[in-house]
Amino acid sequence: MKILVVEDSATLRHAMGGYITNAGHTPVFAKSGEEGLQMLENTAFDMIIMDVEMPGLNGFETTRLMREWLGDHWIPIIFVTGKSEEESFAEGIEAGGDDYLIKPVSPVILKAKISALGRISEMRDQMQKLNEELEKLSQRDSLTGCYNRRTFLEQARQQWSQASRGQTPMALMMLDIDHFKLYNDHYGHPAGDSCITQVAKALQESVKRPYDLLARYGGEEFILLLPETDLAGARRVGETIRQNIARLGVRHAASKTSNLVTVSIGCSTSHFTTGRTLEDLINHADQMLYQSKSDGRDRLTLEEFSPHKTVLIADDDADTLALISDQLQDHCNIVTTDCGHDCLELAKELQPDLILMDIRMPEMDGPDICRQLRAENRTASIPVIFISSMDRSEQVSLGKQVGANDCLEKPLDEKQLVAKVNRFLL
Incomplete structure (x- = not known):
């Protein structure tokens, strides 16, 4: 073990170092409480x-600060003192100490105390590792090794909070093995478990x-959360899942959809x-x-x-972006760009x-954007309102040429802005 000796006396440091080395451990020295903390x-x-x-800093004060810094991580601390009063022992235990040595220190007793506390520390570490393993097991579904529902919801809520702070996209999928009851009825429950396991692996x-x-x-049924994933990314993942499950080639003679196991997503x-x-x-x-x-499933x-x-x-x-966003934030979801x-x-x-x-706008102005929007099926029907300091009649004329639906003049009238937007959203 690596043992930190906090001792201001050079003579005692030398003696203690010899005892610890002879006991088969490695001493490291600090000359003061402050140095020990560092x-x-x-x-x-x-x-x-x-x-x-x-x-x-005396030993009690140093120990209190060390326990505070260590938090839940426990390290055995043995006090060395020339005092034998009961009050001193009680104060030391309350400060966070685990054992006492009375000066002059006996090398035999020191070795025994190091050995005893070392065993306790080792047992504590083993118990902590066991608890961590049990915690991991409690988070997993025993059949598939995937997270269970409870753990998913706990971790998904954390991811949701992060997405809320960063305003990042998120995708969530629900997946169901098609006609699984028919699969179980036809092949039996052990085969059904095997099917679920293979799908989980895919x-x-x-x-x-x-x-x-x-x-x-x-x-x-399975659930999948994909942080930082938009509609296009989710589509790619979903199709990859369908393809990977199809490649399994698991026969499903009772299916009304396919002769192989498929999933609906x-x-x-x-x-x-x-x-x-x-x-x-x-x-x-x-x-x-x-x-x-x-x-039709699949x-x-x-x-x-x-x-x-x-x-x-x-x-x-x-300034215009800020004004419009402020006025519309209670009426709709807002996405902005300059x-x-x-x-x-x-x-x-x-x-x-x-x-x-x-x-x-620089590089590409409103009329150019509007023309391209109207030229594509996906965006052709999206209403467009021009905003400009141009005269309204000029805006209306230009809007008709490129397919804009309405216009607003700068400086914007806030009531007119909200009324006009609501007219298109209702």
Whole structure:
């Protein structure tokens, strides 16, 4: 063991070092309580032998500070003192000490105390490791090795909180083995367990990131949380899962969908967690799973979850973005950008319910964006409102040419802004 000796006397340090070395351990020395604290912060020790009477911080004060710094991590501490009064012993135990040595120190007694406390420390470490292993086992489904439902929900809520702080996208999938009751009835329950195990393995191989959460949600149902994943990313993962399960080639003669085991997947994605909960996302994914089953099974159904309408605002003027965002934040989900190119890409990806865009922006202006939106099926029907300091008649004329639906003049009238937006969102 590596033993820290905190002792201000050079003579006692030398003697104690010899005793510890002869007992088969490695001594490290600190000349004061302050030095002992500094060494403890940078070095791992198995035991501490602490002189009680020292200038500056005494042994009791040093031990209290060490226990505070160590927290739940326990290291045996043996006090060395010339006092034998009961009050001194009581104060030392209350300060965090575990045993006492009375000066002059007997090498035989020192060796015995080191050995005894070393065994206790080893037993404590073994118990801690065992508890950690039991905790890990309690988090896992015994059949598949995936997280169980309780652990999934605990960790998923932590991920949800992180996404809320960072305003990052998130996807959640519900997966169900198709016609599993028929599989069990036809092949028997042991084969059913084997089927669930093989599907779980295929799912584990489909998600590689350490922060993705996969769990057996119940029976033949699994749940998967994909942080920092948008609709396109979720689609890729979902199709990878279907392909990997198809490659298993597990026969399902009783299936009404295929002669092989297949899965139905429902997926819900959320770009912003504000105004919604993890349970909302789970319920929406469950609805998508039901849709997959209704549409014939062996398929992925996914949808952006948006209980509130989404408005995309594009303007290179920061003050205008702030004004509009402040006025609309209680009415809808808001996505902002100061770049025309980003506006076009966000519109294609998010397919918002309404776009407010400045007519004049660097690189790509409002009319160019509007023309490209109208040229694509996915974005052709999204309402667009121009915002500009141009005269209203000019804006209306330009809007008609490129397909904009309405316009607002700068400086913006706040009541008119909210009224006009609500007209398109209702």
